[in-house]
Amino acid sequence: MNPLIVRGIRERLRFKNLLSSGLFSLILCSTLYLAAFLDGMQTILPAEVSPSGEKELISIPMNGAREAFTVLLILQGFYLMFLGTGRVASVTAEEKETGLLDYQRMTPMSPPSKILGYLFGLPAREYFMFFLTLPFLLHCAVVGEIPLLNLLHLYAVFFSSVILYHLTAHVIGMVVSKPRAASWVARISVLGLYIFLPVLGQAGISFLSFLTIIPTYFGKILPHLLAEGTEKLGRFEGQAVAFWQEVPFFTTTVSPITFTFGMQGLLLLTLFCTAYRKWRLDSLPALSKPTAIGLFLILQFLLLGSLWPFFSLGEASGLLGQALQLDPAKTVLPNQLKHGTHPAIAMIVVQSTFFLLNLAALLVLINVCCPNPHLRLRGVQRKERLGISQIPFLADEAPGGTFVVLLSCICISVFACLHYLSVSSEQVTAVSHSINAVFLPGIVFFFSALSLRAAREQWFNIGFWGYVGGLWVTPMLACLVLAVDDFLGNSQLMLHLASLSPITFFPQLIVHLSPDLMSEGSQLINLSSTIQTGIIASILLVIVLTFTLFRSNRT
Amino acid sequence: MIEVRDLKIHYGDLVAVDQVSFSVSPGSIFGLIGPNGAGKTSVLKAIASLLEPTYGDILVNGKSVLHQPEKARCLLGYMPDFPPVYEDLKVWEFCDYFAHAYGLRGEDKRSRVLECLLTTSLNEHKHQFCKTLSRGMKQRALLAKTLVHDPSVLLLDEPAANLDPKSRIELRNILKKLADSGKTILISSHVLSEIEDTCDSIGFMQSGKMVKSGTLEEVLRNNPGTSVVRIHLSSPAPKLPDVVSQIPALSGLELISEDRLRFEVTLKGNQTEASQVLAQLVSSGIPVSEFSCQKQKVEDLFLQLESQPLNKQTFA
Numbered sequence: 001m002n003p004l005i006v007r008g009i010r011e012r013l014r015f016k017n018l019l020s021s022g023l024f025s026l027i028l029c030s031t032l033y034l035a036a037f038l039d040g041m042q043t044i045l046p047a048e049v050s051p052s053g054e055k056e057l058i059s060i061p062m063n064g065a066r067e068a069f070t071v072l073l074i075l076q077g078f079y080l081m082f083l084g085t086g087r088v089a090s091v092t093a094e095e096k097e098t099g100l101l102d103y104q105r106m107t108p109m110s111p112p113s114k115i116l117g118y119l120f121g122l123p124a125r126e127y128f129m130f131f132l133t134l135p136f137l138l139h140c141a142v143v144g145e146i147p148l149l150n151l152l153h154l155y156a157v158f159f160s161s162v163i164l165y166h167l168t169a170h171v172i173g174m175v176v177s178k179p180r181a182a183s184w185v186a187r188i189s190v191l192g193l194y195i196f197l198p199v200l201g202q203a204g205i206s207f208l209s210f211l212t213i214i215p216t217y218f219g220k221i222l223p224h225l226l227a228e229g230t231e232k233l234g235r236f237e238g239q240a241v242a243f244w245q246e247v248p249f250f251t252t253t254v255s256p257i258t259f260t261f262g263m264q265g266l267l268l269l270t271l272f273c274t275a276y277r278k279w280r281l282d283s284l285p286a287l288s289k290p291t292a293i294g295l296f297l298i299l300q301f302l303l304l305g306s307l308w309p310f311f312s313l314g315e316a317s318g319l320l321g322q323a324l325q326l327d328p329a330k331t332v333l334p335n336q337l338k339h340g341t342h343p344a345i346a347m348i349v350v351q352s353t354f355f356l357l358n359l360a361a362l363l364v365l366i367n368v369c370c371p372n373p374h375l376r377l378r379g380v381q382r383k384e385r386l387g388i389s390q391i392p393f394l395a396d397e398a399p400g401g402t403f404v405v406l407l408s409c410i411c412i413s414v415f416a417c418l419h420y421l422s423v424s425s426e427q428v429t430a431v432s433h434s435i436n437a438v439f440l441p442g443i444v445f446f447f448s449a450l451s452l453r454a455a456r457e458q459w460f461n462i463g464f465w466g467y468v469g470g471l472w473v474t475p476m477l478a479c480l481v482l483a484v485d486d487f488l489g490n491s492q493l494m495l496h497l498a499s500l501s502p503i504t505f506f507p508q509l510i511v512h513l514s515p516d517l518m519s520e521g522s523q524l525i526n527l528s529s530t531i532q533t534g535i536i537a538s539i540l541l542v543i544v545l546t547f548t549l550f551r552s553n554r555t
Numbered sequence: 556m557i558e559v560r561d562l563k564i565h566y567g568d569l570v571a572v573d574q575v576s577f578s579v580s581p582g583s584i585f586g587l588i589g590p591n592g593a594g595k596t597s598v599l600k601a602i603a604s605l606l607e608p609t610y611g612d613i614l615v616n617g618k619s620v621l622h623q624p625e626k627a628r629c630l631l632g633y634m635p636d637f638p639p640v641y642e643d644l645k646v647w648e649f650c651d652y653f654a655h656a657y658g659l660r661g662e663d664k665r666s667r668v669l670e671c672l673l674t675t676s677l678n679e680h681k682h683q684f685c686k687t688l689s690r691g692m693k694q695r696a697l698l699a700k701t702l703v704h705d706p707s708v709l710l711l712d713e714p715a716a717n718l719d720p721k722s723r724i725e726l727r728n729i730l731k732k733l734a735d736s737g738k739t740i741l742i743s744s745h746v747l748s749e750i751e752d753t754c755d756s757i758g759f760m761q762s763g764k765m766v767k768s769g770t771l772e773e774v775l776r777n778n779p780g781t782s783v784v785r786i787h788l789s790s791p792a793p794k795l796p797d798v799v800s801q802i803p804a805l806s807g808l809e810l811i812s813e814d815r816l817r818f819e820v821t822l823k824g825n826q827t828e829a830s831q832v833l834a835q836l837v838s839s840g841i842p843v844s845e846f847s848c849q850k851q852k853v854e855d856l857f858l859q860l861e862s863q864p865l866n867k868q869t870f871a
Contacts, residue, residue: 003655010652011643098639102605103700106628107656280624283607377565381609 003109004117008124017125025129029075033068033136040067043227063227065144070225072136073158073217079130080162082187084123085169089186091122092173096282101174104279111279115272119166150220153257157216160264165190167271174278175286193267202318203353204310204346206247207302209318210260211267219256248317249305270295285368285375289394289403292369296407299361300414303354310350311422320346344430347422348510354418355441355506358411362449363468365407370400370456372464373552399553404453405446412442430514437513440535444509447538448502454545458552471541475501491525499534508534556581556616557602557708557739563610564597564763571597572608573763579741579756581707584734586754587743588857593760595743596636599710602741603633615708629657632706636713636743638693642686646677649685650699657704671699674729690717698726708739715749727753747857759857784829785811786818786836787845798839804828822848 041064045056095101104114120127141151169186176182194212201209209215218241246253274286287295310316316324324346371379379397383390391398416438422428431437455467475497482490482497498504512527557579564572572594579585587595600606602613604624613620618627641649650671654664672678675695680688685696694717701709714730715723723746730753734740744750750757751771758768767774784805788795791814799808799820807821822829829848836843 003652006655007641007644007648007652010648011641095639099635099637100639100641102603102633102635103639103653104656105605106603106631106633107653108625108629108658109656281607282605374566377568378609381563381565385610 002113002117002121004104004114005121005124008117008121012125013128018128021125021129022132025079025132029072029133029136032071032075033140036068036071037061037064040064040227060228061143062145065140065142066146066225066227068136069140069144069146069221072133072140073154076130076133076137076158077213079126079133080123081165081190083129084126084162085165085186085190086183087126088118088122088166089169089173089176090179090183092118092170093176093182094179096174097179101282105282111276112272114279115167115170115275118170119163123166144225146221146224150224153220154213154216157213157260157264160261160268161194161213164264164268164271165194167268167275168193171271171274171278171286174275174282200353200357202320204307204316204318204320204350205303205353205357206249206306206317207259207263210247210256210263215256216260247306248309248315250308251312266298285371285396287365287368288396289369289398289400292365293403293406293410296361296365296410300410303357304414304417307350307354307418308421310346311418311428312425314343314425314427316346316350320349343428344514347428347430348507348514351415351441351510352507354415355445355510356503358445359448359502359506362404362407362411363452366400366404366449366452366456367464369396369403370453371397372456372460373458374460376457376553400453400457404449408446408449411445412438415441432513432515434513440513440531441506441509444502444505444535444538447542451538451541451545454542454549458545458549472501472503476504479504492530495525495527495530496533499530500537502538505534505538556614557585557741558614559598559602559611560613561611562598562601562608562613564594564601564606565609570763572601574611575760575763575765576611577758577765577768579739581739582734582737583755584730584740584742584753586750586757587741587760588745588747588750588757589760592762594763595760596712598760599633599712599741599743603631603710604628605633629704630707631710632701632704632708633710634697634701634712634714636716638690638697638717640685640688640693640696642684644685645682646685646688646696646699647672647681649696650703653700654703659704667703667705671702674702675699676725691719691722694718695722698729702733707737709733709741711740711742713744713746714742715744715746723749782822782825782829783849784820784822784832785845785847785849786820786841786843788816788818789842789844791815792841794839795841798836798841802832802835804832 041059041061043058043060043063045058047053047055050056092101095104107114109117140146141148168190169182172186172189173179173182176185198209198212198214201207218237222237222241247256247259249259270287270291273291277284277286277288306317314324315321324343375397376399379391379395382397393399393402419431419438422431423433452468456464459467479494479498482494495508499508508527509531512531559578560576562572562575563570575594575598577585587598589595597606601608602615602620604620604627608621613627615627615630618630620627641652644652647668650668651664654668659667669678672681675698677692677695677699680692685693688696694714698711698714701711711730715726718726727749730740730742734755742750742754754771756768756770757774759766759774786795795818796808799805804823805820806823809819811817811819822832826848833843833846836846
């Protein structure tokens, strides 16, 4: 057995721990389960089906078990996904801080066995608590007559999600040094990555929905949790189940099972690469440049595949797809935007989401892969030591100029490809045929990437995140204050301010380039001047930051 | 065998270790001394492959730590300066875990764990939880863990820092026994008397540089420093201060007894200068009944080197 798992069992599953955590788990689980079961069991039989001809309250154990299943699943998720994730992150960070991780690093165990040992050894108690809920699950499955195959499917995804969350926590623990901070950063990251990011799946980027257990639950289990006598799901449940369908990808569809495991596998692989590097040497950046480029390419491939149906046929999945099917006249839109402007709004939402997602990916990859001043200096010294004229451009210490240009070109090419697809499509009309529709967002993205890289390479963490916070977030906050003060009076000033931040500038730019909206809504606001402000600001920023980087490189 | 060649370690702009070279042969104990921030721990961490040097190479039994870290790590036992232990494990479980992680199984593992617990006098505490141990005991548990896979090279950062005098003597004996069995030992310590008693060779580091290194005798002999001379007179000699002031090698005469018969004086020079001083005192009619020149200690050397600016020191 893996020594780290043995250690985890010895540390966390001694008799007194077994007793206390076991009692806790059993009491909590039985209370919640029985409460849900008994409540769900009470079913009102309608008068028309009642033998007595009147409304009758009867007990149907099957309904109780079905009602209790969701409660049980949430409790199991709490044990493994919430408590377990926090445990893995905080202990990893604590061991890093005290130097215990260095002992592990020096043992001849391979990095994969160390990673596995941490994933299954640290949350040993949480797994035990989960184990104690299994009799309730068995009762639920048998009494509730939930199909075994669907249950197995759900729990396969549940465990792959648990491993994914724990690996995320382990990686965060190795990167964030303070144990308490690591525990919370891990929980917030898990929420962000696996709860909030999947919401973007509703904006047409379907692959993001499959990062969580939620689609599997809705698709595979929810239809079997209907109370006996109920013929169809409620409105919300019906919509939720509808999301669990074949995923449109390029011109074909992919099975949701394949997609879920594919997406989770991809993330697991990424996190595994990071953990592997950190186990080899703590000072290595979390990702190498070739891995980062590979990941970015995969992201673009997934984006291209998911957005292909929208840009070629005007069809989208999720809430966006449903909104597109609504009658424009019945929607709550300003009068100027009614009458056929739906596709234009959908296009703005999708394009803005595309760029915001890419900006987020760019921020993460530049932060991880572009050398900070320390690493850059080490590169210069290594270059001298090896007697080479320049550091290979894919090395960790190499300046990130080529890397950033490559990432920008990949993203802009994908956007250009999607744009060309929509221009050449007969079904999609809400798109500008002007070259500016690709050139302007492309150039702004490119400049944002260059200034981000220049900031990363000349400043340390405080400077870099100060730059990101100051330039990307502060204008939005200022706009918020101005909006509260006088929305209409300050609208032009707000737009000027918002054009300074790439997060708010892209939607403006895309609205400006949208032919349908600008022809009808131009009298509302003057976007031309704010677009000029944004472009000039991004050009100036690149020039200033590149110059200061060049100067600091020379010194 | 440890060979460190032209080692440089930078933390950004800060040069923590600057072109340090030394070697430790099998069966010997090398002591790294120096003030806080001299770069000792960085050197040890780089040898343990936990810190990537900016420049230079490190060989452990011929294996490069930079190019074959996995192979080099198997040969190394590293004990850091602050003793972190798994608080919720018992002492034997702590050692057993590392024996397991280093690939020992079954009876081999059990006997090795027992041997290490006996070596470090922890056998009677083996069922205690690590969190209940004192700092000194934790240090011993850590030493037991370091020895558990029988490494040929030991890197010990401040091993005696938290130990009581008895445990220090025990540690010294353990280390000498390990060195006699052919192990290469590198110690970093602030306890200079410990270094002097335990090590065959020492290296003095300051501001990242190795300012002096060699065997103990070499380092102390080659150092034309100062030593303290004790003079005991058979009868009071009022002219002693005048005589001493005329001898350039002597300074700082100090009366250390009320009977005005015992004095201490600082001598600049080594044994040769001391015999010349004695001859001068006798020829000047000073009734010297006892004259002893205190042998210079590592502590004196430490204080002397530390007080000198770096560019005035003789580089080894």
